[in-house]
Amino acid sequence: MKDDFKSESQEAINVLKRGGLILYPTDTVWGIGCDSTNPEAIEKVFALKKRSESKSLICLVSDFKMLNEYVEDVPEVAYDILKYAAKPTTIIYDDPIRVAENLIADDNTLAIRVTKDKFCKELVRRFRRPIVSTSANISGEKTPESFSQIAPEILKGVDYVVNLHQSKKSTKPSAIIKLSNDGKVKVVRK
Template sequence: MLTEILNTNEFLKQGKTILYPTDTVWGLGCDATNFEAVSNIYKLKNREESKSLIVLVSSIFMLKKYVSVPNKALEILKNTNKPTTIIYNNPKGFAKNTIAEDKTIAIRIVKDEFCRKLIKRFGKPIVSTSANVSGENTPKSFKEISQPILDGVDYIVNLHQSKENIKSSTILKIVGEDIQVLRA
């Protein structure tokens, strides 16, 4: 695993795109602070830049460097075992094409050991979006990822390629004291 972390980290530092296993489905990723790298993810997915992406961080400590974390969000994060993405207001330090038009960003503290260690070593958040062309079904395993995606990324992580994940993360938005479930 260490070799894959080191290799992947080098590609991320160079602003390259990666295909990697997450705590949910296989993801396309890059440095979430690099505008050009994020643009390349949108091109690879054939996705409009107005549609936002999820960003992964390694810890609550890293999360707090980029967004103000409401107490309600902290409570949710400390009490969930399921991959949970929360939408935060007014992020700072991200590439502007990771931020939605309403000045929000979707962030998940990743549970997967590889992802957590990779992000910690990289020292910055990384983009995580499903490994498919926009409009196609989300692949549930590595073998379901389409050839244009495989050919289009700069680096493919050689871990967990036989593992099957069928569930995306829950997405929540906190508005005042209310919690809105955007994806269960």
């Protein structure tokens, strides 16, 4: 399995480095991914999903160290929330840095999840920067619960489909919490 992880992550990394889109299993649902620092790749994600650029995207980081490289000031409470979260949890942070401008929301925030999934962790760690992770569906349509439910339009619209976990059922989307630098905490999705 480790060799599969390595070869699949290398194929995906090659596509990401060229500004392409990948379809990959995340710690929650099947996701469309791209390089979080490449504005053209992010535009392709919005176009494929037929999603307004005013709707934010999530990105994955491999660990707390990487999180700190892409957020100006991570609130201390974030570490406790992530350490004790019972399920995958995405946090919306103020003042993201070193990512493409079109990934940052109008209110200067970015949703980031520290992934615990072995494949995603390996992929992001080896890519050495955050990877966009948005559900593999057209905006407004139901999130696919398995690989077999992903629309042909999405499958054809990406440059590479990761050949792992295609028979596994997806879990629910992550919880989303907004942590503001002024200390406010808001649960966006349970």
